[in-house]
Every structure is written in C-alpha cells, then in structure tokens.
Amino acid sequence: MNSLDITPFWLTLELSFWTTLILLFLGIPLAYFLAYSRSRYTSLVEALVSLPLVLPPTVLGFYLLLALNKEGFIGALWYRLFGKQLVFHFEGILIASVIYSLPMMVHPLTAGFRSVPKNLIEASYTLGKSKWETLIKVILPNTKASVLTGIVLSFAHTLGEFGVVLM
Template sequence: MNFFDTLSNLELEPFVLSFKLAFATTLILFIIALPLAWWLSQTKSKAKPILEAITALPIVLPPSVLGFYILYTLSLNSPIGAFFDEYFGIKLVFNFTGLVIASCFYSLPFMVQPLQSGFETLNKNMLEASYISGKSKFTTLLYVALPNIKPALLTAIIVTFAHTVGEFGVVLMVGGSIPEETKVASVAIYEFVEILDYESAHIYSGIMVILSFIVLFGVYVFNAKQKKTFI
C-alpha cells in the first residue's frame, strides 16, 4: 500500500475522539480552574503552597503513576467506582467518561497556572476600585479581572486543549483502546508502531505535529498583538 492509499484509508474517528475529549476536558477544567486560580492569586492563606503543589503534581508525576492511581480510584475495587456502578450503573473506566475524568486530573495545571499568573499581574488598584464601588468578588472576577487577562486566558484554554489532544499514557491506562470509545489519536499511533505500520504512524504523527504547531503559533501571535496593544 503506497502513501496515497494509506492517506485515503485514514480513519478519522481517533482524531474526532481526541478533539471531543479535549473540548470536554477544557470546558470542565475552565469551570473548575477559574475560581481556584482566582483564589490562589488573591489569598494569603498558609494552605496556598499546599494547593499549588497538589495542582502542579501532574506536571512532574510520570503518566504511568498518575494513570495507575486514577485507574484504581475509578475501578470497581475502590469505593468511588463501586458507588457509581451500584447506584448509577456507570462504570468509570474503559469508556469515554473515564477518559474525561482522567484528562481533567492530568491537564489541571495547564489551565490553573496561566490563569493564576494572569490574575497575579492585575493592577490591585483596579480590583480595589471595583470592590469600593460595591461590586462583589464574583462580578469583579467576570467583568474586571477576566477581560484584562486575555493573553493568559487564551493560553490556558489553548494549551489545555492541545495538551489533552496529545495525551497518551494516562488515557491508555484508564481507557485502553476501544474503537469509537477510547481509541484516541495518540493511542492509534502507538498501535501502528507496535505492528510496524510506520507509514500510518507517520501520517497520524504528522497531522498531530501540524495541528499542535498551528495551535501554539496562534497563541504566540495573539499574545504578541496583545502586548503591542498595551505598550
């Protein structure tokens, strides 16, 4: 089979699953990480370093370690997995739901840290003026803080999305490789290499490289324009 035959027979389902997973993970993490990043940027609590360390753990932990603990926590051997299976009939491993949960843990720091850094660079006088005018912390967050950290906001969303698309170790351990359910693009590439189908692996990998470059290039261009705007 030549290159063009391989390209014409390309299965799009792994890419569709990858982007579906990335979209769901990014949306959920934005809702979770926004108040967490805001609190971390504003608090002087002694618990702040502990929460920051916990949030950053997925960056330094091997994916196999994180994947193992997530797999065990969500499996029927744990109280959490058994509870969802018994009362809701939901199995949290080897399906798309498990992938989303695992991805949220794995990509959490990529959403929290840019948002936190953006909030920490805000002019404190601007926030104080909002509070003095009677605005609540929630209103200040939505209408004062967020509009003024657009580069950090975009970076958090795009990097989280791109990082989730490229996940491998954690999603393989928690979801396995079930076609149309958990077989994302990164897992498909791994399987092509296993069976020595390097041509298909090259095509899938090339598509991932191009997509990742376009995403990151767009972030850097946008941030550069935003910096010029404020100069």
C-alpha cells in the same frame, strides 16, 4: 480497521474539547483562590494542582486506574450512582484528562490573575462591586491572554496525551 476510520480522531477532539471546557470552569475559581487567598491551604492546593507535572503520565494513569475502577473510592461511588463503570469508558478518560491537564489551565490563569493591578480590584470593591462582579468585569477582561493561553495549553496537552489514556 479501515485506514480511513477517523473515529479515534473525532474521539480525541471530543475529549480535548470537553476537557478544556471543564478545566475552564474549574480553573477560574481555583486560580482565583490561588491568586487572592491568604489561606494556609493555598500552598497545599498549589502543590496538588502541580502534581500531574511531576508524575510520569503512566504512573498518574496507574493511580487513576486504581481510583476509578469499581473497587476504588471514586469508581465505586460512580457505579452506585449511575450503574456504570468509569474505567475504559469516555467519562473515566475525561476525568483522567481533566486531572492530567489541570496545571495547564490553572497556572496561566493564576499568573494572569496575580498580574492584575491591585488598585483596579480595590477600585471595583470601592465602587460597590462584589467579588463575583469584580472577577467578571475587572479581572477576566484584564487577563484575556492568560485565559486564551490556558485554553490552548489544555487543549493541546489533552490532544497529545497518551500515557494517562493508555492506562
């Protein structure tokens, strides 16, 4: 390998970019659910989102390796749909990175959503706005710092991950 070969660097940046983008689109509805839902499943979802924080990266990587290989449920489904393995391909690393960095996006967003004053949200509903319009026009503008924090944490976390990608 040439000492000036920067392919791994670009691959890491590409992985970090796509992971962060996917997490942004997954994290906002998930954080909204966790912040405003009164479902009995909220605690379970919150625990599942936090799971990558307590599992060592190599353990999480090993379990993902089992799930994403051709004999695993996700890997078998992917292989049937696309005729391609997930393990040791960019798509598999992307899925693993999204799962591994999920708490880095969801936790700041959830905290930010919970910090929006309820009277602003209720005023939006009173003025006839839907939940979607309230999210876009009231909640997200009031949580710009939390969104930016989630983006930076997710990108940096993916940039520095090693154990999950190694497996």
